[in-house]
Amino acid sequence: MLPETDGLTWGVKDSFREYVTGVSDGAVILEGVNQDDSGRFRFPLADATEFDVESGRGRLRFSGSVQFSAYRGILLVRIREPWITVDEDGGVLSIMHPAYREQTSERSEIATFEPPARSTPERASWSVSSLRLTYDGCRALGEVYPVGTEADPFDFGVVRSPAHPSPDRRVG
Ligand code: HEM
Known part of the structure; x- marks a missing residue:
């Protein structure tokens, strides 16, 4: 499914979500993130200045945090401020480093992917x-x-800047 607007829509891992929510004290705590009906999280777009919309290459920074906890906090997995970096060789998904409890500039590259194609041309x-x-x-x-x-x-999107309207939407 395509994102409605901008943002990163990602469920992390469905078997992990099901596992955590199946534990008696399991919880998923959202900060600045919405969850859709299928359980996927939508992290809002925070910064697209290092991303080239035409080529789909560069870096996008998203905000928000999803925290999974269970077993009285023995299980604590935090997915905070995900970024996507895409170049010709591939893509990397990073998050704020999970070893730190507080805000940190240290990041952790948690997953890789093939450079994605645009969902639809427009x-x-x-x-x-x-x-x-x-x-x-x-x-x-x-x-x-x-x-x-x-x-x-996952899906991600950026809102097209009015300065660069898509050709098929140009009027006049
Ligand atoms: C009291 C401590 C823990 C107990 C008793 C426990 C128990 C279990 C059990 C029984 C499963 C199998 C679930 C299934 O297949 O239905 C499982 C899976 C798993 N556990 Fe734990 N666990 C504990 C701590 C943790 C911690 C601290 C983490 C990570 C920070 C963790 C991450 C996972 C993951 C990723 C899976 C696989 C889920 C999946 O994709 O199916 N667990 N655990």
């Missing part, structure tokens, strides 16, 4: 169908999954 949105956990991504999720495990696919 929309500034992209769909990533295959996302693979890195070593750091596996560590962030408790070192249960092997490196290379597929996480949920």
